[in-house]
Each structure stands twice: as structure tokens, then as C-alpha cells.
Amino acid sequence: MRHRHISGRLLAGVLVAVATVGLAGCGTGEQALPANQVAADPPRPVGMQDPAVVPTGPAASSGSCNPRASLRPSGALPRPRQMPSGTAMAKIVQRGRLIVGVDQNNYQFGFRDPQTGQLTGFDVDIAREIARGLFGDPGRIQFMAISSADRIKMVKEGTVDLVVRTMTMNCERWQEVNFSTEYFTAGQRVLVARGSGVKTIDDLRGKKVCAAAGSTSIRNIAQKGTVPVSVVNWTDCLVLLQQNQVVAVSTDDSILVGLAAQDPNTEVVGPKFSDEPYGVAISRESPELVRFVNGVLAKIRSDGTWTRLYSRWLTSLGPAPAPPVARYRD
Amino acid sequence: MGSHGSAVAVPPGRLAVAPQPRPPERLRRLTTPLRRTPGRFTAILAGIVVLGLLTGVVAFVGVRQRADLVRGVTARSGEVAVAAQSLYRALSDADATAASAFLSNGLEPPAMRDRYQRDLADAASALTVVSAAVSSDGRGAAAVARITARLPVYSGLVETARTYNRQGLPLGVAYLQEASGLMRDELLPAAQELYAAASTELDEARDRAAGFPWVAVLLAVLTLAALVLTQIHLTRRTNRLLNVGLLVGTGATLLLVTWLTGSALVAAGNLGDSRDEGSAQVNLLAEARIAGLQARADEALTLVARGNGAAFEENYGVMMERLAGADGEGGLLARARAAAPDDTTRQAVEAAIARSKEWSAAHRNVRALDDSGEYAKAVAATVGTGEQTTAAIFNQLDEALALAITHNGDRFEREAVSAGRALTGVDIGIVGLGLVLLVGVAVGMQRRIAEYR
Numbered sequence: 062m063r064h065r066h067i068s069g070r071l072l073a074g075v076l077v078a079v080a081t082v083g084l085a086g087c088g089t090g091e092q093a094l095p096a097n098q099v100a101a102d103p104p105r106p107v108g109m110q111d112p113a114v115v116p117t118g119p120a121a122s123s124g125s126c127n128p129r130a131s132l133r134p135s136g137a138l139p140r141p142r143q144m145p146s147g148t149a150m151a152k153i154v155q156r157g158r159l160i161v162g163v164d165q166n167n168y169q170f171g172f173r174d175p176q177t178g179q180l181t182g183f184d185v186d187i188a189r190e191i192a193r194g195l196f197g198d199p200g201r202i203q204f205m206a207i208s209s210a211d212r213i214k215m216v217k218e219g220t221v222d223l224v225v226r227t228m229t230m231n232c233e234r235w236q237e238v239n240f241s242t243e244y245f246t247a248g249q250r251v252l253v254a255r256g257s258g259v260k261t262i263d264d265l266r267g268k269k270v271c272a273a274a275g276s277t278s279i280r281n282i283a284q285k286g287t288v289p290v291s292v293v294n295w296t297d298c299l300v301l302l303q304q305n306q307v308v309a310v311s312t313d314d315s316i317l318v319g320l321a322a323q324d325p326n327t328e329v330v331g332p333k334f335s336d337e338p339y340g341v342a343i344s345r346e347s348p349e350l351v352r353f354v355n356g357v358l359a360k361i362r363s364d365g366t367w368t369r370l371y372s373r374w375l376t377s378l379g380p381a382p383a384p385p386v387a388r389y390r391d
Numbered sequence: 392m393g394s395h396g397s398a399v400a401v402p403p404g405r406l407a408v409a410p411q412p413r414p415p416e417r418l419r420r421l422t423t424p425l426r427r428t429p430g431r432f433t434a435i436l437a438g439i440v441v442l443g444l445l446t447g448v449v450a451f452v453g454v455r456q457r458a459d460l461v462r463g464v465t466a467r468s469g470e471v472a473v474a475a476q477s478l479y480r481a482l483s484d485a486d487a488t489a490a491s492a493f494l495s496n497g498l499e500p501p502a503m504r505d506r507y508q509r510d511l512a513d514a515a516s517a518l519t520v521v522s523a524a525v526s527s528d529g530r531g532a533a534a535v536a537r538i539t540a541r542l543p544v545y546s547g548l549v550e551t552a553r554t555y556n557r558q559g560l561p562l563g564v565a566y567l568q569e570a571s572g573l574m575r576d577e578l579l580p581a582a583q584e585l586y587a588a589a590s591t592e593l594d595e596a597r598d599r600a601a602g603f604p605w606v607a608v609l610l611a612v613l614t615l616a617a618l619v620l621t622q623i624h625l626t627r628r629t630n631r632l633l634n635v636g637l638l639v640g641t642g643a644t645l646l647l648v649t650w651l652t653g654s655a656l657v658a659a660g661n662l663g664d665s666r667d668e669g670s671a672q673v674n675l676l677a678e679a680r681i682a683g684l685q686a687r688a689d690e691a692l693t694l695v696a697r698g699n700g701a702a703f704e705e706n707y708g709v710m711m712e713r714l715a716g717a718d719g720e721g722g723l724l725a726r727a728r729a730a731a732p733d734d735t736t737r738q739a740v741e742a743a744i745a746r747s748k749e750w751s752a753a754h755r756n757v758r759a760l761d762d763s764g765e766y767a768k769a770v771a772a773t774v775g776t777g778e779q780t781t782a783a784i785f786n787q788l789d790e791a792l793a794l795a796i797t798h799n800g801d802r803f804e805r806e807a808v809s810a811g812r813a814l815t816g817v818d819i820g821i822v823g824l825g826l827v828l829l830v831g832v833a834v835g836m837q838r839r840i841a842e843y844r
Contacts, residue, residue, distance in 0.1 A: 099540035104548060106565065107572035165697040165766070168561050173697065175559025178767045205764045206698030294699055296565035323560045 103304050106297035108274070111306075113291030115283040116275060126232040129338050130390035131242045132348055134356035141197030149347035150195060153222055158203045159195055161188040162221040165206040166294065168319030169374045170227050180204045183315075183374040184225045187244055187341070187358075190366060191223065194357040213237050216342050223354070224342040227315050229277075239347075240340035241354045242387035244367075247313040248333025249281055252320055254302065259309060261331035262287070268308040271298035278312040281335055287311075299324060313337050318377050329378065338385070359387055428628070429843040435621055436836035440829060442614045443644070447825030450607035450651055451818055458814045460600035461658065464665070465807040468593040471524040472670065473800065475589035476677045478517035478538075479582040483684035485510035486574045489549050490691035491782065493556055493567050494774045511546060518542075521585060531588040534581040541581075545573050564695055571692060575685075590674060597666060600810070601659035604651055611648045618644060618832070625839060636835025643827040650824075654817045661810035668732040669803025673796055675730065679714055679723035679743070680792040686710035687785050690754060694761060694770055704758070711754075715747040727795070732802070739795035746788035753781045 105111075144150035153159050163185055164171035171182045189199035207215055212228055215221045216238045227247070230240045251270075253259040266286040272278040274291035283289045290307050292298055298310040299320045310320060315337075317329045341358075343351050361367045362384040371381040488507040492499035518538060525531035548570035555563030618641045625634055689707035693700035716722035724744045731737040753772065761769035773781050 099536050101540070104541075104544055104569055104573045106569045107576070160764075166561055166564065166699060172561055173766070175556075178770075180766075203764045205762070206766065208699055208701065294565060294568075296562050297569070299562055300565045300569055319561075323555070323562045 103306055105306075106292050106294075106300055108293040109290065109297065109301070110274065110292075111269070111290045113272070113274065113279055113283075113289040115289060116277075116280050126235060127388065127390070128230040128232055128235060128240075129243050129388045131240055131340070131355055131388070132351045133389040133391050134359060135349075135352050138194060138353070138356045138360065141193070141195060144195070145349075148353075149222070149344075149350040150353055153195055158201050159188070159192045159223070160203045160205065160221045161191075162205050162207040162212065162215050162224040162226060163188065164209075164226045165204075166296070167227060167316060168296075169322055170315055170319060171225075172319075180206075183245070183370055184227060186370050186373075187361075188223065188225045190361050191341075191354055191357050194353070194360070212342060216344050219344060219346075222343075222350070227313065227339060228342055229313075229337040230340040234342075237345075238342045239345050239351045240342055241351060242358055242389070243338040243340055243385040244358055245315065245339040246385050247315040247337040247339055249278055249312055249335040249337070250314045250317055250329050250333055251331045252299075252302070252310040252317045252327055252329050253308065255326050255328050257308070259330060262311060262334055265309050265311075269306070271301050271307040271310045272312050273298070276312065277335075282311045285334075295320065296323075299327070302327065314378055315339070315375075318375055321377050355387065355389075362387070429840050432836055432840045432843075435624075436832065436840070439614065439617050439621065439640075439832050439836075442610065442617055443640075443825060443828045443832065446607065446610040446614050446644075446647070447821060447828075449610055450604065450647065450821045451825075453604045453607050454651070454654075454814060454818045454821060457600050457602070457604070457655070457658065458811065458818065460596055461662070461807065461811045461814060464593065464596050464600055464662065465804060465811060467524060468589070468596045469670075469804065469807065471521055472586075472589040472593045474517040474520035474524075475582070475586040476673070476796075478514055478521060479579070479586050479681060480677065480684070481510045481513035481517060482574060482578050482582050483681050483688070485514065485545075485549075486571055486579075487684045487688035487691065489552075490567065490571065490688050490695055491774050493552065493563070493695050494691055494770050498557075499553075507549075511542075514542065521589065525585075525588070529588065531585055534585040534588070537581045538578055538585070541573060541577050545570055545578060548573065561697075564697065567695060568692070571688065586677075590670070593670065594666070597662050601662040603659070604655055608648060608651055611644055611651065614828070615641065615644045615648065621836075629839060629842070634835045634839070636831045636833070636838065638831070638835075640828045640831030640835065643824045643831065647821060647824040647828070650817060650820055654813050657813040658810040661806045661813060665803045665806035665810065669799055669806055672727070672730060672732060672736065672799040673803065675723060675727045676740075676792055676796045676799065679727055680789065680796065682710050682714040682723060683747070683785065683788055683792065686714060687781075690757070690773060690781060694757075694766075694773060697766070707754070711747070711751060715744065715751075719744070719748045719751060732799075735798050736795050739791045739798070743788050743791040743795075746784055746791065750781055750784045750788060753779060753784055757781060 139145060139150070142154055144154050163180060163182075165173055165180055167182065167184075169182055171180060171184045173179065174181045185204070188204075189202060192202040193199040195201070205215070205221055207221070207224070207226065209226070212224045212226055213234065216224050228234075228240075229247070230243070234240070251259065251262050251265065259265060262282070262285050265282075268287055269290050270282045270287040271290045271292060272282055273295055274293060279289050279291055287309075290301065292301065295310075295312065295316050298307070298312075301307045302310055303324065310317065313335075314329060314333065321327050321329050341354055343354060361370075367384045368381045375381070485507055488503055488510060492503040492507060495503075518535065521531070522535040522539070525535055548566050552563045552566035552570060555566060557563075618637060622634060622637050622641070625637070626632060686707050689703045689710060693703040693707065696703060712722060714722050715724050724740060724747060728737060728740045728744065731740055757769050757772045760766075760772060771780070775782065777783065
């Protein structure tokens with residue numbers, strides 16, 4: 062009897078074990094497929110953050126000064142190549158070329174013409190006008206493509222004479238460098254797909270909106286109640302918009318115009334909800350160069366060159382407005 | 392079975408040695424025949440036959456398994472490892488070529504387009520080989536699934552980038568960078584994982600194939616011992632010095648042990664060489680080649696990024712340091728030179744080291760041009776057609792490493808084939824020797840048993 066009990070239990074045990082192993086085998090067979098299934102996530106631009114890290118800390122204080130006020134030109138412009146001796150302009154003329162830091166990746170403001178390989182755009186043309194004022198020849202210029210983070214450093218170290226690179230003047234930056242008078246008034250707006258129905262930034266509450274990491278734009282869109290997504294370069298935002306990973310891109314219209322020009326299925330909408338006066342950055346060591354550049358800017362405002370340049374590059378923002386009014390602190 | 396009381400021809404002294412209490416009836420009935428000499432001889436015969444059979448079967452199966460494993464090392468695992476390596480290389484090359492082609496202002500040179508397309512085709516065919524070989528539940532299978540799903544996405548992004556680039560729009564740069572990011576963050580790590588898995592599998596297969604047949608040799612030695620003891624016993628019991636049958640059996644067993652041991656040692660030696668001189672070299676050289684390809688991609692992407700390429704330039708430095716060390720005399724290339732098994736490899740690696748130094752110098756020139764605003768000249772020095780462009784230097788570096796890889800791959804195959812040859816015929820030999828052993832023992836013992844009838 063005991064023997065039969067034991068053998069019976071053994072037999073039962075073996076059967077259970079076989080059944081368990083069998084079931085486990087079936088189980089892994091069925092689970093093997095999901096384990097190898099790959100998520101069909103869209104590819105992401107390198108460095109994309111979703112949701113973005115919104116810069117903390119106070120926004121750049123702008124109340125302590127008038128960021129638009131620059132140095133008044135001293136009398137009439139000197140004739141090309143005849144700069145007063147000892148000035149920064151005289152040194153540049155002696156060197157034979159003006160060295161300017163620009164962007165080569167901002168369509169319509171500073172980029173390489175694919176046909177000629179030459180740098181071109183609104184910023185680049187402004188720089189060429191300054192070279193024309195110095196040499197009587199807009200070609201006497203050497204461009205250096207610089208990143209946005211390097212702008213102030215390049216000016217302070219004297220690596221470049223000027224930086225013309227969609228640079229907003231504010232009181233914080235005035236502590237580091239001098240600026241010319243305002244040559245373009247940018248403001249933050251919104252880029253969306255045509256026919257999306259979005260009219261202003263307020264329609265984007267709770268939706269994903271793209272901006273460059275660490276920019277003031279991302280702080281602004283976070284304050285407007287959107288879900289900010291950050292990328293490294295502005296064109297990455299257009300990639301995300303085309304891939305339906307974000308609903309809109311929001312930053313200065315100077316950048317949006319370049320994105321809109323690359324994809325006719327997008328449009329810039331809504332009013333400006335920030336004020337970004339652009340100026341040419343110049344070393345604090347050479348105020349005479351600031352006055353000279355302001356003289357050139359005053360000339361192109363009045364002789365129609367500014368309007369011609371605007372119409373050449375920026376018509377997707379609408380017809381050319383009146384040039385920004387120069388303000389001086391004397 | 393006879394009853395226990397029947398007349399027995401047992402020497403009286405023998406029984407007297409065992410003055411134990413009477414064993415139970417059943418056991419006695421079983422053991423009694425063994426106490427008679429013919430019964431004992433029969434038992435010895437049966438024992439040796441069983442031992443011999445067991446030795447033969449274990450040795451035979453073991454040799455067949457090892458021969459299969461060696462064939463697996465040369466054919467299957469070797470092929471998979473080569474395919475995984477070529478997948479990894481093709482993907483890295485596609486990344487570097489797409490970036491270089493992009494620099495040519497939309498009108499990419501046809502040769503570069505061809506190279507990119509060949510890379511994709513190579514990657515696809517290598518992927519087919521690898522995916523047929525990986526087991527469906529291993530980590531290799533997940534990597535294969537990832538590559539299969541992401542490769543078309545990658546090529547789609549590259550084509551989008553190309554289209555925008557032909558229109559001269561900077562958006563192309565963003566798409567190319569997204570494609571390159573997908574390649575580096577997902578495809579290349581998966582390919583690397585696959586390559587590591589295939590190499591591990593190859594090493595394991597090799598270890599199993601090179602294992603010493605302990606059980607079979609132990610059994611054979613036991614058989615040998617049993618045969619020798621039997622002969623001593625017989626000589627004492629029957630006063631005959633030699634038993635031809637048993638001697639033949641002993642000889643066959645001795646031969647079997649020697650052959651089994653010798654063939655296993657030779658095969659293990661060849662397999663060890665195939666690892667040390669062949670596939671270890673190939674691994675090192677392939678790693679160096681891929682580091683070079685990634686540095687090349689970074690060099691091109693730095694220019695593609697047009698002023699925003701600091702991260703790529705930094706990565707170029709990391710890759711070059713991995714390739715050739717900080718001073719051009721270290722890194723993977725120096726390791727490959729130190730481990731080079733022959734002159735052909737050493738010369739190829741030395742050529743690669745010389746090219747990597749030239750490349751570093753030419754690259755500094757490119758950076759100086761780009762940093763001073765001479766973008767067009769920097770591009771020309773990177774993807775131009777001259778002899779001193781980084782493109783030309785990089786291609787020579789890549790070709791030197793490719794040559795060394797092919798050479799060492801052949802070497803690996805040669806050693807693995809020799810290992811297979813060392814095991815050829817051993818299985819048939821074992822069957823033959825086993826039969827000789829069994830027949831010899833049977834005949835030898837039968838004679839003695841018959842003498843008692």
C-alpha cells in the first residue's frame with residue numbers, strides 16, 4: 062500500500078512537471094514575438110528633449126536701460142579707404158578686409174547659396190553694406206560662421222570686427238559688448254501647417270510646440286501654457302513639424318521666415334508677442350566703429366537700400382515696413 | 392539455473408576465505424555460478440564487452456559531435472561572425488558616405504552615391520545571413536528586429552535630406568543629422584551588439600569543439616586496465632602466458648586511446664590558433680576600421696553642420712584617439728600592430744598607422760580653413776579629388792585595414808579547416824578498433840571458457 066502511494070505520488074509529480082514544462086514552453090513560444098516587436102516611434106533629432114527643460118531664473122532684465130539706444134554717428138561718413146588714423150576703421154582698411162561673424166545656417170538671414178557656395182542673406186547683406194562703407198567694395202569681407210553661443214566671446218576677444226547674426230540687444234549684453242542702432246525688429250510668432258486652424262499662440266495651450274534649447278523662446282512658450290519640446294538647431298523644429306511630432310514652432314519671426322521659405326505648406330501666424338531689436342555687436346574697445354556703423358545704417362535706411370534688402374529676403378513676413386527708427390544715447 | 396547444492400569444482404581454499412553467515416537464498420542462487428571458473432570468465436567477458444562497447448559508443452558520438460562543432464565554427468558561426476562584422480562596417484560606411492556626399496552641394500559624385508547604395512545592399516544581405524542564424528529568443532534576435540525596422544527609416548531620412556539638399560535648403564542638413572543620429576543611437580549599437588553576440592557564439596562553439604574527450608578517454612583507460620588485469624588473472628589461473636585474442640584487444644584499445652587523445656589535442660591546437668591568430672586579429676582590425684569610419688563621418692558632419700558642428704568635431708577627436716591614440720602611436724592600431732601574427736598584417740597595419748598620422752595633419756588643415764571662413768576650400772580639402780584630401784587619405788587607411796581583415800579571415804578559416812582535418816576518419820577508426828577489441832576479447836575468453844566444458 063505504501064509503495065503504491067509513493068509510486069502514485071511520483072507518477073503524479075512527474076505528470077505535473079511534464080505539464081508545467083510543456084505549458085512553460087508554449088508560454089515562451091507565444092511571448093517571443095512581442096519581445097522582438099519594435100516600437101514604430103518616429104526618429105528624433107539628436108538632442109531633442111520632450112518635454113523640454115525650461116530655463117529657470119529671471120528673464121533678462123530689460124528695464125534698467127534702453128537697449129535700442131546706441132552711439133550717435135560723428136558727423137558725415139568718411140570717404141571709403143580714408144578713415145581717420147588710429148581708429149579701428151583705419152586698422153581694418155589697412156588689413157584689407159573686414160572680418161564678420163555670421164550664421165551660415167539661418168535661411169534668409171545668413172546661409173550659403175547652394176549654387177555659388179557664397180554666404181548670403183539679410184544679415185550678410187547688412188555686413189556687406191558696412192564693408193562697402195569702409196572700402197567702397199562690398200566684397201572686401203571675410204565671414205566666419207559662428208555659433209550663437211560664441212557671439213559675445215568672438216567680439217570680446219577681437220577674433221571678429223563685427224557680429225551680424227540675428228542678435229537681440231538687451232541690457233545684459235550691453236554690459237559685455239556695444240551694439241549698433243536697431244537694423245531689424247523681430248518678435249516671437251508661431252509657425253504652423255497651413256490650414257491647421259491655429260491663429261495665435263493661445264490656440265496652442267496643452268499642445269506640443271518646438272523651440273531651440275536654452276532660448277528665451279522656450280521660456281515664453283512655456284509661460285503660454287504649451288508643452289515645450291526643445292531641439293539643438295532651429296531647422297530641427299521644422300523636421301519635427303513635418304513629421305507631425307509637434308503642432309507648431311515658435312520663435313523670432315526672423316527665424317520662422319527662413320523655415321516657412323523652405324516648406325510652402327507652412328505659414329507664420331499670429332501677432333508678435335515679444336520684442337527683439339536686432340543690432341550689430343561691436344567691441345566696447347572701439348566706440349568709433351560703433352559710430353561709423355551707425356552712420357552706414359542711417360545711410361541705408363534713408364537711401365532705400367534697407368527696403369530693397371528687406372524685399373529681397375523677408376517678403377514671407379509681409380511687405381516691407383518702414384525701417385526701424387535709430388535711437389541714440391549720445 | 393542450477394540449484395546451490397550441486398557439485399562444484401571450486402578450490403577448497405577459496406570457500407574457506409569467506410566464513411560469513413549464509414547469504415539469503417536469492418542472492419546465493421545468483422552468485423553461485425560466478426564462483427565457478429567458467430561462470431566467472433563469462434562474467435569477465437561480459438564486463439569487458441560492455442565496457443568496450445560503452446567506450447566505442449561514447450568515443451564515436453563524441454568525435455562526431457566535435458567534428459560537427461568544428462564544421463560549425465568554420466561554416467556557420469564563422470560565417471555569422473563575418474556577416475555581423477560586415478553589417479556593422481556597411482552601416483558605418485553608409486553614415487560616413489552619406490555625410491561626405493552631402494558636402495558636394497547637392498550634386499553628389501556618382502561614385503559616392505554608388506558606394507552608399509552598395510553599403511545599404513551589403514547591410515541588407517549581411518542582415519539576412521545573421522537573422523537566419525540567431526536564435527529567436529536571444530538578444531541577437533532583438534537587435535536584428537531593431538535593425539530591420541529602423542534601416543528603412545534611416546534610408547528614408549537620407550533620401551529626404553538629399554532631396555532638400557538638391558534644392559539648396561538648409562533643412563537637408565537637419566534631416567541628414569537626424570538620419571545620422573538614428574544610425575549612431577540605434578542602428579550601430581544594435582549592429583555592435585549583434586557582432587558581440589556572434590563573436591561570443593563563435594568562441595563558445597570553439598571552446599566546445601576544442602574540449603578534451605575526458606569521458607571517452609577515461610572509459611578507454613578503464614577498458615585497458617580491465618584487459619590487463621584479466622590477462623594477469625588468466626595467466627595465474629591457467630598457466631598460459633599469452634592469449635592472442637586479448638592481446639589484440641589490448642593493442643586496439645591502446646591505439647584507440649592514443650588516437651583519440653592525439654586528434655583532440657591537434658584539433659584544439661588548431662582551433663586555438665584560429666582564435667589567437669585569426670578571429671582575435673579580425674576583431675581588433677574591424678574595431679579599428681569602424682573607429683576610422685566614424686571619425687570620417689564626424690569630419691564630414693562637422694562641415695555639414697556649418698558652424699554648429701562643435702559636437703561632431705569633438706567626437707572626431709574621440710574616434711581618432713580610439714583609432715590611433717592621442718599621439719598617433721597608440722590606440723587600436725598600435726594594439727593590432729603588437730599582435731600582428733605575420734608580416735602581411737604588420738605591413739598593412741603600419742601603412743594604416745602612417746595614413747592615420749597624415750589624416751590628422753590634413754584634418755587640422757581642414758579645420759583651420761573652415762575656422763577662418765574658407766568654407767569652400769575646407770570642403771574641397773575634405774571631399775575633393777586630390778591626393779592630399781582627407782578623402783584620399785582616409786580611403787587608403789580603410790583599404791589597408793580591409794586588406795588586413797581579409798588576410799586574417801583567411802587565416803582563421805585555414806586553421807579551422809585544419810582542426811576539422813585532424814578529426815577526419817577518427818570516427819571510422821573508432822568503430823574499427825572497437826570491433827577489433829570486441830572480437831579479440833570474445834575469441835580470447837571463449838577459448839578459455841571452452842576449456843572447462
